[in-house]
Amino acid sequence: MDKYKVTHRLLRQSIKSLVNRQLTSNNPIYRFISAFPLGNGGRNPQLYRSFGSLATKVERNPSFSSLNSDDLSYFKGVLGEKNVVQDEDRLETANIDWMHKYKGFSKLLLLPRNTEEVSKILEYCNSRRLAVVPQGGNTGLVGGSVPVFDEVIINVGSMNKIIAFDKVSGILVCEAGCILENLISYLDNQGFVMPLDLGAKGSCQIGGNVSTNAGGLRFVRYGSLHGNVLGLEAVLANGDVLDMLGTLRKDNTGYDLKHLFIGSEGSLGIVTKVSILTPPKLSSVNIAFLACEDYLSCQKLLSEAKRKLGEILSAFEFLDSHAMDLVLNHLEGVRNPLSSAVHNFYLLIETTGSDESYDKEKLEAFLLHSMESGLISDGVLAQDINQASSFWRIQALMRAGPVYKYDLSLPVEKMYNLVEEMRARLGQSANVVGYGHLGDGNLHLNVSAPRYDDTILAQIEPYVYEWTSKHRGSISAEHGLGLMKANEIFYSKSHGTVQLMASIKKLLDPNGILNPYKVLPRSLLSYS
Amino acid sequence: MDKYKVTHRLLRQSIKSLVNRQLTSNNPIYRFISAFPLGNGGRNPQLYRSFGSLATKVERNPSFSSLNSDDLSYFKGVLGEKNVVQDEDRLETANIDWMHKYKGFSKLLLLPRNTEEVSKILEYCNSRRLAVVPQGGNTGLVGGSVPVFDEVIINVGSMNKIIAFDKVSGILVCEAGCILENLISYLDNQGFVMPLDLGAKGSCQIGGNVSTNAGGLRFVRYGSLHGNVLGLEAVLANGDVLDMLGTLRKDNTGYDLKHLFIGSEGSLGIVTKVSILTPPKLSSVNIAFLACEDYLSCQKLLSEAKRKLGEILSAFEFLDSHAMDLVLNHLEGVRNPLSSAVHNFYLLIETTGSDESYDKEKLEAFLLHSMESGLISDGVLAQDINQASSFWRIQALMRAGPVYKYDLSLPVEKMYNLVEEMRARLGQSANVVGYGHLGDGNLHLNVSAPRYDDTILAQIEPYVYEWTSKHRGSISAEHGLGLMKANEIFYSKSHGTVQLMASIKKLLDPNGILNPYKVLPRSLLSYS
Structure with a gap:
């Protein structure tokens, strides 16, 4: 029996032995996918070298004031003693991003409990020219949610109430500090699905998700937050509360200003409430892991x-053999679920639909056809993959040493060329791995090296950004610009567009107190 | 045999006799749906009473210049003689909206052929303070696309090239003047679907669709243009060309400014190119008409x-018995496809999926279950409805005399209360009909009367707007504000939000030359 037939038989067996159980967020395969797309590092910061603060490259805006005792008295009067945090340990956590790459020096963390308090704080900070950093779960990857210097940290985590849920329309209204995973669970109990899911869901907050226009796992199926967020409440730098908290699918009455706050990384206002459209939960989930x-x-x-699975396709992820090797070499107890041979590429396809048997048959037919036409060389369905119970810990990629991480959008047909070019360019000096959301044209390019090394970095940057720009890609598909890439914005946006962004920033935040040094290039935000 | 059983049998027969043929845009049932949602009037304006220009309520901005012969020479130099139109007949058409409700007095129609020409025209008009109206297919329903006074009309209809189509990702890039129906056909040939479809597709242009954030038929399935438009090119009032023409599903590099131009009705810039994500065409379409x-x-x-059909549901429309009566009484040759009795409500459900037999079985199971649980009292599937070959001409509603038309977003559970309240309020003096996109919470409320009558109008307005506002609805779900509702914006938007809109308008168009008197309340746009 030749290899084709053996594999074919194996796939058929896999399909036949597929169990009908639901995949929940506790299922290891599900967790594998959940963790996969963001490629977040492990939660233990000690494992990673700190890059140290990049603040040395940035000059503190001299127009900003420094905190004094009157300020503290004012904040304590508004928020109460215990929500004005000066404790060093708590400040240490709030000053450092969870990759331990960025560290600020804030002396004050404020914990407002409602919109009115956020408004009072901002009005005061604006009048005093005290710079602020809005912070949610602090799970960002570009240094956007920690201070650069001594900015006051405003964390909205205490604002975590679900305000309303309409079961007819599936519209959820909640406060910005709700943790994504809690919303996912709440909706699950109501028979609905959050259109957003990502690796950091246990910590990240919906306000931060909206402010960074988080992408994540369900993007290929449900699209971006620009499509799913129906309304927002945001507080402007001067304390004005902007009520855009609509709960309607359709509303063409004037400019749709909420979009300015989706993805502006807290630099135009602090999101305090969110209204979001959630689709009904569909009962049937199937997963295939293919080579x-x-x-x-x-x-x-x-x-x-896209064509054959069409409406039930809900994830299409890929990783190359180098990514797989890293996982297998650095995570104990994980083995390749496709044990028959080493393959060049691996794909993970998820379907979500309303009918167990139809969906399964559809996926089976698709896989058999793909096998017969030679597109896939091996594959397993859900049941056969679960021996790799810890396979989801793709963050093993991070444990293999220092990693330069790039989150790029590229035309799908060009995407892997960059990985190959980088591999040729770097030779033996580094290990180049590619993985990501193929369905969205989103490549996570990781270059791991024995140590952080300026020679290697010079080989990568600005080459990666230039290459991406040349192919009209995005240098930040979903992570945002933050502090890390604020000055690189021109690789993906035209000068006129960036100028207009700066004008809008000045219009909404004339003193520049909101999340300074981030998102926009410093050259455009001259300090008065 | 009781009624239930008879109906049940009829439905089963309908299901069994469903033919497997594809529904194309030439199919009468399809056309019925296409025409239904917008509720557009017939194309023959003579049939309708003109409301006359509402310009009497608006004062011409005294800071605007009037055309002189130097202006004409300049435009002829840029565009060539034949694209500078002064012909009275052609101006007449361009000055009047297709409902014949609004009429401007422009003496000049400009037909640029590319972005550079649009840029030169606008730069010149801005320096000369000549007001302009951007115009596409001129199919708007709120007086947004015609001049109010003597504004120069800029029609981008000559810019109608498809620039690129990527078959891997389904991303279409085209000029703003492409007619929607042409794009639909083009994509159909490529095996893809335009995520937007509406009654006016034969005339409306994609640039106008984007500028008005058109909703339409496929909204319930594919969502809004804020989710589907990936990029734009727009020319600002001062002639600056803003290149935001990204072709990526994910791009988090700075503020996503394209959203400002989606739905701002040409008041912030003229859209010249569009990039849009198009889903693959799915082969199986089924339609049910239910009571x-x-x-x-x-x-x-x-x-x-939403739950049982889930991923294949692509339209969910409703009309009440009054709407049905109007159709039946005023359109010759149309009869109720559900002939057995008169029903209170009618629903049209469309499914679109990738597998003919699965989808049909799914719909059949859903309908039988709904029948058994008593939710529907009668129903037919595609095959049985086609005797009503001209049924799609719902615009018959317009032929029954003068009609006051309202396009509202409301919470689904409240939506029909308004129809009933209006009916009680108006008594015998008018006929109140309700229909619309139930799946999107979008009600088209039409009040038809023997004649236009201020007493009736006073019974309707501002009551309808106040009622909508009280239930946090939108006074314009998809038609926009235009001239008609610019001053009513506060019924749906907070003061702070509208103030910020006005600030952004002033930032992008300091002289206010772009589509003046529209979208924003005149009180906020003080003339300098």
Whole structure:
């Protein structure tokens, strides 16, 4: 029996033995996918080298004031003693991002409990020219949610109430500090689905998700927050509360200003409430883990999947053999679920639909057809993958030493060329791995090296940004610009557009107190 | 045999006799749906009473210049003689909206052929303080696309090239003047679907669709243009060309400014190019036309459909018996496809999926279950409805005399209360009909009367707006504000939000030359 037939038989067996159980967020395979897309590092910061603060490259805006005792008295009067935090340990946590790459020197963390308090704080800070950093779960990857210097940290985590849920329309209204995972659970109990899911869900907050326009796992199915967020409440730098908290699918009455706050990383206002459209939970989830021998086949499979699986396709992720090697070499007890051979590419396809048996048959037919046409060389369905119970810990990629991480949007057909070019360019000096959300054209390019090394960095940057720009890609698909890439914005946006962004920033925040040094290039935000 | 059993048998027969043919845009049932949601009037303006220009209520901005012969020479130099139109007949058409409700007095129609020409025209008009109206297919319903006074009309209809289509990602890039129906056909040939479809598709242009954030038919499935438009090119009032023409699903590099231009009705810039994400065409389309006896059942059926049909549900429209009566009484040759009795409500459900037999079985199971649980009292599937070959001409509603038309977003459970209240309020003096996109919470409320009558109008307005506002609805779900509702914006938007809109308008168009008197309340746009 030749290899094709063996594999074919294996796949058929896999399909036949597929169990009908639901995949919940506790299921290891589900967790594998959950953790996969963001490629977040592990939660233990000691494992990673701190890059130290990049603040040395940035000059403190001399127009900002410094905190004094009157300020503290004012904040204590508004928030109460215990919500004005000066404790060093708590400040240490709030000053450092969870990759331990950025560290600020704030002396004050404020914990408002409602919109009115946020408004009072901001009005005061604006009048005093005290710079602030809005902070949610502090799970950002570009240094956007920690101070650069001594900015006052405003954390909205105490504002975590669900305000309303309409079961007819599936519209959820909640405060900005709600943790994403709690919203996911709440909706699950109501028979609905959060259109957003990502690796950091246990810590990240919906206000932060909205402010950073988080992408994540369900993007390929439900699209971006610009489509799903129906309304917002935001507090402007001067304390004005902007009520845009609509709960309607359709509303064409004037400019849709909420979009300014989606993805502006807290630099135009602090999001305090969110209204979001949630689709009904569908009962049937199926997962396939497949092998392809070349990138062209991955692409073709994506096209086929969009057409043949169509409305039930809910994730289409890929990783290359280098990414797989890292996982297998650095995570104990994990083995390749496709044990028969080493393959060049691996794909993870998820379907979500309303009918167990139809969906399964549809996926089976699709896989058999793909097998017969030679697009996939091996594959397993949900049941067969669960021996790799800790496989989801893709963050092993981070444990293999220092890693330069890039989150790029590129045309799907060009995407893997960059990985190959980087591999040729860097030779033996580093290990280049590629993985990401193929369905969205989102590549996570990780370059791991024995140590952080300026020679290697010079080989990567600005080459990666230039290459991305040349192919009209985005240098930040979903992570945002933050402090890390504020000055690189021109690789992805035209000068006129960035100028207009700066004008809007000045219009909404004339003193520049909101999340300074982030998002926009410092050259455009001259200090008065 | 009781009524239930007869109906049940009829429905089963309908299901069994459903033919497998594809529904194309030439199919009468499809056309019925296409024409239904917008409720557009017929194309023959002579049939309708003109309201006359509402310009009498508006004062011409005294800071605007009037055209002189130097201006004409300049425009001829840029565009060539034939694209500077002064012909009275052509101006007449361009000055009047297609409902014949609004009429401007422009003496000049400009037909640029590319972005550079649009830029030169606007730069010149801005320096000369000549007001302009951007115009596409001129199919708007709120007087947004025609001049109020002597504004120069800039029609981008000559800019109608498809620039690129990426078959892997389904991303279309085209010029703003492309007619929607042409894009739909083009994509259909490529095996893809435009995520937007509406009654006016034969005339409306994609630039106008984007500028008005058109909703339409496929909204319930594919969501709003804020989710589907990936990039834009727009020319600002001062002639600056803003290149935001991204072609990426994910791009978090700075503020996403394209959203400012989606739905701002040409008051912030002229859209010249559009990039849009198009889903693959799915091969199986099924339609059911159903009867419900009460509005609560309609709502329940919507909830059920979202869950049971889930990913294949692509339209959920409703009309009440008054709307049906109008259609039946005023359109020759049309009869109720559900001939057995008169029902209180009618629903049209469309499914679109990738597998003919699965989808049909799913719909059949859903309908049988709904029948058994008493939610629907009668129903037919595609095959049985086609005797009503001209049924799609819902615009018959317009032929029954003068009609006051309202396009409202409301919470689904409240939506029909307004229709009933209006009916009680107006008594015998007018006929109140309700229909619309139930799946999106979008009600089209039409009040038809023997003649236009200020007494009737005073009974309707501002009551309808106040009622909508009280229930946090939108006074314009999809039609926009235009000239008609610019001053009513506060019914749906907070003062702070509208103030910020006005600030952004002043930032982008300091002289206010772009589509003046529209969208924003005149009180906020003081003339300098």
